[in-house]
Amino acid sequence: MRPLRVVPPGPTVLAELRSALAAGDAILVGEPSPDLPAQVEQRIALVVETSGSTGRPKRVALSADAVLANAAASESALGGPGQWVLALPTHYIAGLNVLARSLAAGTEPVVVEGDHFSAAGFIAAAQRLTSPDRFTSLVPAQLATVLDDPSAVTALQGFRAVLVGGQAAPATLLTRAAAHGVRVVRSYGSSETSGGCVYDGVPLASTTVRVVDGEVQLAGPSLAEGYLGDEQLTTERFIQDDGMRWFRTADAGTWEAGRLSIAGRRDDVIISGGLKVSLGAIETALHELPGFDDAVVVAGQDEKWGQVPVAFTSNGGVGTAPAIVAIETLFGPAARPRFVVVASIPLLPSGKPDRASLSSRSRQ
Structure with a gap:
């Protein structure tokens, strides 16, 4: 030992x-x-x-x-x-x-x-x-x-x-x-x-x-x-x-x-409206849109869809409507993200987004 x-x-x-x-x-x-x-x-x-x-x-x-x-x-x-x-x-x-x-x-x-x-x-x-x-x-x-x-x-x-x-x-x-x-x-x-x-x-x-x-x-x-x-x-x-x-x-x-x-985490796939939706794919697509390079996408709950993508971003100066349309065009209606604008994305000391914290907020 x-x-x-x-x-x-x-x-x-x-x-x-x-x-x-x-x-x-x-x-x-x-x-x-x-x-x-x-x-x-x-x-x-x-x-x-x-x-x-x-x-x-x-x-x-x-x-x-x-x-x-x-x-x-x-x-x-x-x-x-x-x-x-x-x-x-x-x-x-x-x-x-x-x-x-x-x-x-x-x-x-x-x-x-x-x-x-x-x-x-x-x-x-x-x-x-x-x-x-x-x-x-x-x-x-x-x-x-x-x-x-x-x-x-x-x-x-x-x-x-x-x-x-x-x-x-x-x-x-x-x-x-x-x-x-x-x-x-x-x-x-x-x-x-x-x-x-x-x-x-x-x-x-x-x-x-x-x-x-x-x-x-x-x-x-x-x-x-x-x-x-x-x-x-x-x-x-x-x-x-x-x-x-x-x-x-x-x-x-x-x-x-x-x-x-790498396509993302295998466990980041949710079932929204009976369809599989990759949160990682949505996040990657959002990063390519102007104003959303800090977006973090986690799972949220919804009475109609069951689970929905929730996108946190600190960029409140860019309208989210075009981004929603872009994601829906790429991945279908089940992938439409619900946006939450925050002052800043919480980070761990490693510099990674604190997804556990954001996931908790998405369920509130």
């Missing part, structure tokens, strides 16, 4: 992660919890709590080999080592990945300072970089913030690549970045795969992709050991098949010509 210590987010995380990956105590970056075990299996180096964007957070147990395999594969896919700007929380896998890649590259990451991400904070961090080979990892909302500031755009143009993950990036956002000469790499993965393991639809080295009954499944050396203290869920989500260990992502997608396309 191996001691498990809770490490608070902050400047000590890099050194603590270095020690954990080198056979020191296992760590969890976050807050102490009475149900956290004092020891874990020897092979576990890192425990990561999932964001809980759609429900109860889970504790994912990762080995040092898995974390380092992901870092090495990422470095190879991005064209070599470099220095990273850390703009994401280190108690989630995306932020920890930046630190792991920095350790693998032998470079010192530079942290974006401030309680909230800002273009000014990003510019200041970029100015402290010492290597010409520059990388960063952002969620779509952060990328949009940078692209809205000309000085931040100039700074970002000097980066070799910008990983964007956490949730699907609107095509309009990617087009804006490309127009400014910013190389965006779309990253797909999760805590259970030690972070992003598919870049722009192409699996990283040693990662294998398949789609079974519409569900995306992943295999490779970066897979987690399982869920800490939840053997049942581990058995359900990590399976042995065809001589390989696979992670069932619960994401819907297609695998064609060596490229993966």
